[in-house]
Amino acid sequence: MNNNISKESKVFVAGHNGMVGSAIVRGLKSRGMGNIVTRSRTELDLTDQRAVRQFFETQRPEHVFLAAAKVGGIHANNTYPADFIYSNLIIQSNVLEAAFCHGVKRLLFLGSSCIYPREAGQPMSEAALMSGPLEPTNEPYAVAKIAGIKMCEAFNRQHGTQFRSVMPTNLYGENDNFHPENSHVIPALVRRFHEAKIKGQKSVVVWGTGNARREFLHVDDMAAACLHVMQLSQEKYLSHTAPMLSHINIGVGRDITIRQLAETVKRVVGYPGEIVFDRDKPDGPGRKFLDTTKLTGLGWQPEIGLEEGLTGTYQWFLKNQDGFRSV
Numbered sequence: 001m002n003n004n005i006s007k008e009s010k011v012f013v014a015g016h017n018g019m020v021g022s023a024i025v026r027g028l029k030s031r032g033m034g035n036i037v038t039r040s041r042t043e044l045d046l047t048d049q050r051a052v053r054q055f056f057e058t059q060r061p062e063h064v065f066l067a068a069a070k071v072g073g074i075h076a077n078n079t080y081p082a083d084f085i086y087s088n089l090i091i092q093s094n095v096l097e098a099a100f101c102h103g104v105k106r107l108l109f110l111g112s113s114c115i116y117p118r119e120a121g122q123p124m125s126e127a128a129l130m131s132g133p134l135e136p137t138n139e140p141y142a143v144a145k146i147a148g149i150k151m152c153e154a155f156n157r158q159h160g161t162q163f164r165s166v167m168p169t170n171l172y173g174e175n176d177n178f179h180p181e182n183s184h185v186i187p188a189l190v191r192r193f194h195e196a197k198i199k200g201q202k203s204v205v206v207w208g209t210g211n212a213r214r215e216f217l218h219v220d221d222m223a224a225a226c227l228h229v230m231q232l233s234q235e236k237y238l239s240h241t242a243p244m245l246s247h248i249n250i251g252v253g254r255d256i257t258i259r260q261l262a263e264t265v266k267r268v269v270g271y272p273g274e275i276v277f278d279r280d281k282p283d284g285p286g287r288k289f290l291d292t293t294k295l296t297g298l299g300w301q302p303e304i305g306l307e308e309g310l311t312g313t314y315q316w317f318l319k320n321q322d323g324f325r326s327v
Helices: 019-030 049-059 074-079 081-101 136-159 185-199 219-231 234-241 258-269 293-297 306-319
Strands: 011-014 063-066 106-110 163-168 170-172 203-207 216-218 247-250 274-278
Touching (some): 011 019, 049 081, 063 081, 063 219, 074 081, 074 136, 081 136, 106 136, 106 219, 136 163, 163 219, 170 185, 170 306, 185 258, 185 306, 203 258, 234 247, 247 293, 258 274, 258 306
Parallel strands (some): 063 106, 106 163, 163 247
16 A cells, blocks of 8 residues: 555645644645645644544545644743643644544654753764653653654554654744744744844843753754655655654754854844843753754755754744734
């Protein structure tokens, strides 16, 4: 049986309004795939098991990209831990179960690099999963994503499904969340530097020491990697994920300090003032850098450089400020 995605395949992208989901939709369309099914949160509540089952029964998607999730930065994870673990567990449980029951050919579950232990060796390989304690600031979210990986593994082992998992590094780009408190580091910095420039402020405060190192991947590169993984033959996918039929890291193969990132964002935004680091705020893990040997071995490489990606992100920010999320 041919389970590859064709231009005629019916593809459901869960979470299409978010940064990740919208990038996957763009990627599918750019490759001539027009039979894409989407539902907004008001049209389909993914936390409602009955509604999810009914959707799959009536729509019968052949392939699923599970990009729907509750996400946020350090502040949001610390403030709403119950929301993060509950929402993510129930969304992925409902979608995976319905996909299995209604014969979905392939499903791609999207996780996060925060699944790895706080003290994991660098770069972090897929084998580091569950090898030590998690970073406390986002542990509930990480536990939910680990459960998603293990659910995909369990369905594959018990039922022979082709449920695949990818773990992207830190993402940025079009449709990101630019909320001043609940966003990730790049959108938070873009907004902070832009507003400081407009207001003529002499300095911009950045959380932490600036010494923590992070890896950043443009969301369109992430989408391209997801499509690449979904199109792999089962034999090739298993050759890189056996024996656990587990997940694949998606990253760029290099990282930078938060200080370097802040200086780059400052340059892209055109902010003339100073950067002040608030050392009383948490850095999070000292380094988070993914080992992408499996992915490169499967024939994929990123194409968008950081400054190029940040420039495009800032241009999108300037055009879309009136529609930003409130949370």
